[in-house]
Amino acid sequence: MEPNKKILLESGTNELEIVEFRIDERDSKGNVVPCYFGVNVAKVREIIRLPGLRKVVNAHPAVCGMIKLREQVITLIDLSRALNKNTEGIAAERVIVLEFNRVVVGILVHSVSRIYRISWENVEPPVKAIHDANITGVVKMEDRIILILDFEKIVGEISRSxxxxxxxxxxxxxxxxxxxxxxxxxxxxxxxxxxxxxxxxxxxxxxxxxxxxxxxxxxxxxxxxxxxxxxxxxxxxxxxxxxxxxxxxxxxxxxxxxxxxxxxxxxxxxxxxxxxxxxxxxxxxxxxxxxxxxxxxxxxxxxxxxxxxxxxx
Structure with a gap:
């Protein structure tokens, strides 16, 4: 873990760092619409390009397969499928490797942009207009909104923990x-x-x-x-x-x-x-x-x- 991550997890500063990534989708007219999401850096082990996949028989529809990360084989989840996004013809190229709840899992996303350090005071609860139980927070940037996802719920429901x-x-x-x-x-x-x-x-x-x-x-x-x-x-x-x-x-x-x-x-x-x-x-x-x-x-x-x-x- 990086030194700044350690500070945020031990000092009670009410700050966090989030990795911003995109899941793009197509609207009713077929146009590509970018959707911005975030995950706490403390959950992120690493970010890699999509490696070769090993298919899994009778897996959850959101599970792409298994990937090998050095000596470890981990499950890869297609986040666009887990979120029910229409991504026809849009290639996903990045994998965010997460570790939490004593589990390591890969999340397939379209792109990863940057890391932001923000105060939890600037993370708002989802507004009533957002009827998605997978979203726990909203960060309003100057030109877009970043949605913080409940990965514990997403992964827990897929794995039926x-x-x-x-x-x-x-x-x-x-x-x-x-x-x-x-x-x-x-x-x-x-x-x-x-x-x-x-x-x-x-x-x-x-x-x-x-x-x-x-x-x-x-x-x-x-x-x-x-x-x-x-x-x-x-x-x-x-x-x-x-x-x-x-x-x-x-x-x-x-x-x-x-x-x-x-x-x-x-x-x-x-x-x-x-x-x-x-x-x-x-x-x-x-x-x-x-x-x-x-x-x-x-x-x-x-x-x-x-x-x-x-x-x-």
């Missing part, structure tokens, strides 16, 4: 032997898909759950709960017992949210769990130093309730 499936009834019933009804957990994640999965797990186990769509929303709710606690004598545990937050979120990321919480008296003892696809062993150490009580990756979801119990009960 069990780690992001809804919790089973058997798991939720077994968890109800413990009384958690008096405990409140705030969950902040900009992906409705992942946030719903986390909240279902916690509610199924008996916890009271408050939801936030991004870090800024979470901070607003936390400060309101702190004021409520002050009216009850100042005991924060009466209104909030834990915070679970994603890192990549519009307006305010989870690292900046954690840093704010740790600076405030009355909040510094509230457990904060970072739930992120970027949780490598190296990043876990940095985030612990920032004040995180625990760090989970998306494949750890089956252990979520158990880990919450260890911090709350």
């Amino acid at each position: 069990d780690a992001l499936s809804r919790p089973s009834d058997e798991l939720m019933l077994s968890d109800k032997s413990v009384n958690r009804a008096a405990k409140t957990i705030l969950v902040a994640d900009d992906s409705k898909f992942i946030r719903g999965t986390i909240c279902d797990s916690l509610r199924g186990a008996g916890y009271q759950v408050v939801e936030a769509e991004n870090g800024e929303d979470a901070w607003t709710q936390v400060t309101a709960l702190r004021e409520k606690a002050e009216g009850l004598g100042g005991d924060m545990s009466q209104v909030l017992n834990m915070i679970i937050t994603d890192i990549e979120m519009p307006r305010m990321d989870g690292l900046h949210l954690t840093a704010l919480i740790r600076k405030e008296s009355g909040l510094d003892q509230v457990p904060v769990v970072l739930f992120s696809s970027l949780a490598s062993d190296d990043n876990k150490v940095k985030w612990k130093n920032l004040g995180a009580s625990d760090i989970l990756t998306k494949p750890d979801l089956p252990n979520l309730v158990e880990r919450a119990d260890s911090l709350v009960l």
